[in-house]
Amino acid sequence: MLTSGRRLLPVLRKHRALYLLMLPGILYYIIFKYVPMYGIIIAFQDYSVGKGILGSKFVGFKHFVEFFYVTPDAWKLIRNTVLLNVYDLLFHFPAPILLAILFHEIRITWFKRLVQSISYMPHFLSTVVIAGILVTFLSPSTGVVNHALERLFGLEPIMFLGEPGWFRTIYVGSEIWQKIGWGTILYLAAISGIDPTLYEAAKMDGASRFQQVRHITLVGMVPVMIVLFVLTLGHFMEIGFQKILLLYNSMNYETSDVINTFVYRRGILDADFSFATAVGLFQSVIGLILVVTANRIVRKHSGTSLW
Amino acid sequence: MKIKESFGSRLFDAANILFMLLLMAVMVYPMLYVISASVSSNALVASGAVLLWPKGLTTAAYDQLVGNRDVWISYWNTIRYTAVQVALTLLVTAAMAYPLSKKWLPGRRPILLMAAFTLLFGGGMIPTFLVVQKLGLLDSIWAIVLPSLVSTWYLFIMRTFFEALPEELEDAATIDGCNPLQVLLRVVLPLSMPVMATIGLFTAVNQWNSFFDALIYLNDRSLYPLQIMLRNILIAGETVQGEGDLTHLETLKYAMIVIATLPILCVYPFIQKYFVQGAMIGGVKG
Numbered sequence: 001m002l003t004s005g006r007r008l009l010p011v012l013r014k015h016r017a018l019y020l021l022m023l024p025g026i027l028y029y030i031i032f033k034y035v036p037m038y039g040i041i042i043a044f045q046d047y048s049v050g051k052g053i054l055g056s057k058f059v060g061f062k063h064f065v066e067f068f069y070v071t072p073d074a075w076k077l078i079r080n081t082v083l084l085n086v087y088d089l090l091f092h093f094p095a096p097i098l099l100a101i102l103f104h105e106i107r108i109t110w111f112k113r114l115v116q117s118i119s120y121m122p123h124f125l126s127t128v129v130i131a132g133i134l135v136t137f138l139s140p141s142t143g144v145v146n147h148a149l150e151r152l153f154g155l156e157p158i159m160f161l162g163e164p165g166w167f168r169t170i171y172v173g174s175e176i177w178q179k180i181g182w183g184t185i186l187y188l189a190a191i192s193g194i195d196p197t198l199y200e201a202a203k204m205d206g207a208s209r210f211q212q213v214r215h216i217t218l219v220g221m222v223p224v225m226i227v228l229f230v231l232t233l234g235h236f237m238e239i240g241f242q243k244i245l246l247l248y249n250s251m252n253y254e255t256s257d258v259i260n261t262f263v264y265r266r267g268i269l270d271a272d273f274s275f276a277t278a279v280g281l282f283q284s285v286i287g288l289i290l291v292v293t294a295n296r297i298v299r300k301h302s303g304t305s306l307w
Numbered sequence: 308m309k310i311k312e313s314f315g316s317r318l319f320d321a322a323n324i325l326f327m328l329l330l331m332a333v334m335v336y337p338m339l340y341v342i343s344a345s346v347s348s349n350a351l352v353a354s355g356a357v358l359l360w361p362k363g364l365t366t367a368a369y370d371q372l373v374g375n376r377d378v379w380i381s382y383w384n385t386i387r388y389t390a391v392q393v394a395l396t397l398l399v400t401a402a403m404a405y406p407l408s409k410k411w412l413p414g415r416r417p418i419l420l421m422a423a424f425t426l427l428f429g430g431g432m433i434p435t436f437l438v439v440q441k442l443g444l445l446d447s448i449w450a451i452v453l454p455s456l457v458s459t460w461y462l463f464i465m466r467t468f469f470e471a472l473p474e475e476l477e478d479a480a481t482i483d484g485c486n487p488l489q490v491l492l493r494v495v496l497p498l499s500m501p502v503m504a505t506i507g508l509f510t511a512v513n514q515w516n517s518f519f520d521a522l523i524y525l526n527d528r529s530l531y532p533l534q535i536m537l538r539n540i541l542i543a544g545e546t547v548q549g550e551g552d553l554t555h556l557e558t559l560k561y562a563m564i565v566i567a568t569l570p571i572l573c574v575y576p577f578i579q580k581y582f583v584q585g586a587m588i589g590g591v592k593g
Binding site: 011015017018019021022024025026028029031032033034035036037038039040042049099102105106107108111114115117118119120121122124125126127128129131132133135136137141142144146147148150151177181185208209234242245246260263264267268273276277280281283284287288291292 | 338
């Protein structure tokens with residue numbers, strides 16, 4: 001230990017300009033990433049801003065117990081978080097894979113470029129704009145969706161954002177609308193990396209187009225699918241909460257309220273810091289367990305993994 | 308070699324093109340409607356007479372927004388936040404990524420691991436908020452810029468790019484008496500324009516579109532960025548401040564969306580190429 005310590009100084013001095021260059025970045029990570037991790041301690045305290053972390057009383061798992069046993073909405077929040085993400089994974093994850101295959105099968109180059117460019121566009125709209133468009137379009141009195149439904153089918157206005165039954169459809173649907181095009185980019189890159197002689201050989205053997213897609217295109221996309229799947233699981237618990245924050249209201253809480261929106265209300269709006277941190281920590285730990293497990297399983301079975 | 312197309316194959320092509328036309332319609336329609344509604348008469352929009360093309364052409368909504376001080380202030384704030392964020396992000400990220408691209412630098416691995424770990428786990432919303440509060444950054448531009456200054460993805464993208472640069476050029480500059488900072492500024496950065504442009508654009512769009520940090524860190528109305536104004540008008544149903552006149556309420560919302568999104572849609576055709584490149588270098592190798 002001593003010897004390495006003695007060797008450390010000359011090394012630092014020799015490359016001091018390089019270390020100095022890294023300093024602002026390292027400070028950023030320490031202050032805005034690692035100090036908040038240290039701040040997680042307040043989840044186990046009755047933290048008060050006046051007393052600080054060192055002076056506040058340690059209370060163990062009190063806040064976790066309160067969340068699971070006393071908070072009436074706890075299970076609803078967990079259910080909503082899990083369900084919204086499961087639906088997102090079921091419908092939103094495969095969508096770009098299918099679209100990438102269909103893009104790849106377009107043979108008119110200029111048309112392909114045009115469709116791609118247009119499908120990427122919604123990705124650049126802000127969450128506020130997407131939520132704003134949804135709120136105004138779906139309005140029961142002035143929205144274009146209800147006007148169109150009334151004209152075409154003579155339907156009564158539907159309170160899309162006022163009925164809990166619609167929320168998950170609206171959330172996942174708009175998510176697909178915004179991200180399906182952009183999501184194809186990595187898959188298309190994977191497809192373009194496929195050896196073209198594979199297709200030639202398949203054609204010689206009389207493979208139909210569907211068989212070529214199934215046995216060549218799809219197989220070539222598998223490594224990207226795996227990486228993206230693990231990454232998606234990494235954000236499993238937190239995904240999309242900013243959009244939910246903009247779209248939810250007291251009428252659709254039953255299906256729209258998730259852990260993160262709850263943390264926002266209790267922590268930021270009510271300044272109940274310790275309790276909100278505890279609930280947030282529960283969510284991050286689940287997320288961490290999910291991504292580590294998924295990565296381990298994937299590495300064992302396919303050899304592709306994040307780390 | 309020409310194999311005759313089967314009937315099924317041609318049928319599939321036709322169906323695929325039909326599907327793509329439908330897809331384009333679905334992607335374009337909401338944006339087209341927003342633009343049409345923003346230049347239509349409010350009564351016709353509210354009653355559902357406008358479905359695709361504008362009716363009762365008027366610029367009343369825009370006139371009202373252009374005359375509103377809050378809109379201009381928030382616009383200026385967004386430009387300010389975006390410009391400062393892009394400049395600082397590129398500077399700090401490049402300065403950190405360059406030493407990390409030197410495989411022989413002692414201590415490189417722990418620093419990379421330190422950055423990578425934050426992708427898996429973080430302190431969360433409340434502890435981060437408390438740090439920003441403790442530092443006295445609330446209600447200032449720094450609350451918007453600093454907490455999201457360095458993105459680990461961008462850091463890794465830049466590092467990978469720097470690693471691929473020929474080291475002979477840097478060695479030559481060092482022999483000519485340049486220190487590492489000068490090498491970075493005069494040799495490495497000029498060679499790295501593609502990656503800098505990509506990351507700069509990503510950062511700019513992210514900052515332009517973000518609202519959550521402003522929501523929790525800013526209370527002062529005069530510091531609100533565009534997205535918060537937009538949220539208040541579109542979702543919280545606030546009227547534009549100082550306007551008692553509600554006759555343009557619906558069209559105002561659409562005009563506001565257009566004004567806030569226009570800069571991004573205008574540059575979109577030009578920057579698309581960079582974005583696609585960026586998504587690929589960033590995504591494939593994590």
